[in-house]
Amino acid sequence: MEDNTLVRSTFSATINVPIEKVDIPAWCFGLSESEYQSCSPAHVSAGVTTTPDGRRMSINVEVLGGSPMVQHYVEEIAEPHHLRLVSSSDVFAPTGRTKVRVIWDLSVKRIDTSTCEFTNEVHSFFTPELLGSLASQGIPWEAFQAARRPVSEAHNRQETPLFAKSIERHALNSASSTAMASA
Numbered sequence: 001m002e003d004n005t006l007v008r009s010t011f012s013a014t015i016n017v018p019i020e021k022v023d024i025p026a027w028c029f030g031l032s033e034s035e036y037q038s039c040s041p042a043h044v045s046a047g048v049t050t051t052p053d054g055r056r057m058s059i060n061v062e063v064l065g066g067s068p069m070v071q072h073y074v075e076e077i078a079e080p081h082h083l084r085l086v087s088s089s090d091v092f093a094p095t096g097r098t099k100v101r102v103i104w105d106l107s108v109k110r111i112d113t114s115t116c117e118f119t120n121e122v123h124s125f126f127t128p129e130l131l132g133s134l135a136s137q138g139i140p141w142e143a144f145q146a147a148r149r150p151v152s153e154a155h156n157r158q159e160t161p162l163f164a165k166s167i168e169r170h171a172l173n174s175a176s177s178t179a180m181a182s183a
Contacts, residue, residue, distance in 0.1 A: 006148060009121070016114065046058065064155055067091050099127045118163065
């Protein structure tokens with residue numbers, strides 16, 4: 001295991017608004033719990049807070065493969081067209097609580113004057129806690145990785161177009177709010 005990668009998956013979807021109207025951090029850190037839940041049946045809850053040093057944090061709860069996860073996504077890059085969040089996520093498995101490191105990278109690029117492409121990349125990593133938990137159960141990390149990959153990929157494949165629609169709604173609502181405020 002060279003880089004401790006557990007699963008890395010990337011999916012894309014079209015957003016039907018000009019790229020100039022998209023602000024991924026504003027969407028993410030303004031995401032209501034019901035909007036988050038509408039992006040996947042696996043999504044349980046979402047909220048926002050800050051770290052002690054003032055960086056924004058998105059806290060997401062989801063259930064993947066039967067295991068609840070609490071993700072503490074701290075902003076690492078926060079630009080209108082690129083948001084990278086890093087989490088030391090708690091996973092509650094039948095054998096106990098452990099940790100997984102996750103990088104959630106969201107970006108958009110221009111397709112034309114009225115559409116852009118949204119890319120949702122989720123990169124999870126083995127942690128010493130997870131490797132220790134697997135070793136104590138006699139589970140080879142390769143077997144765990146092979147079982148986890150289809151679950152993670154299916155989840156990302158499902159949520160990506162729904163996140164794109166949510167970002168699109170946010171952009172359209174922000175644009176109409178701005179227009180109404182300047183009228």
